Amino acid sequence: MFLAATGIAIITGHMLPVWLGWAGVVLAVVALVIGFFGMLGIGLWVLVASIVILRRADRTAATTH
Numbered sequence: 001m002f003l004a005a006t007g008i009a010i011i012t013g014h015m016l017p018v019w020l021g022w023a024g025v026v027l028a029v030v031a032l033v034i035g036f037f038g039m040l041g042i043g044l045w046v047l048v049a050s051i052v053i054l055r056r057a058d059r060t061a062a063t064t065h
Helices: 002-013 018-034 034-062
Strands: none
Touching: 002 018, 002 034
């Protein structure tokens, strides 16, 4: 449920890339249907989301100096 809510918030809020939000919604549904393999996908999504956030923070820090 958390990943689905996060995905919808990303899609509507545009704070992160929209493709990341859609991937989160799809993975939330897959996790409900498949179970274990969906959980692996959620772990991968968290890793990718973390990288996207860190890259944005680095880009923002570089432009402010």
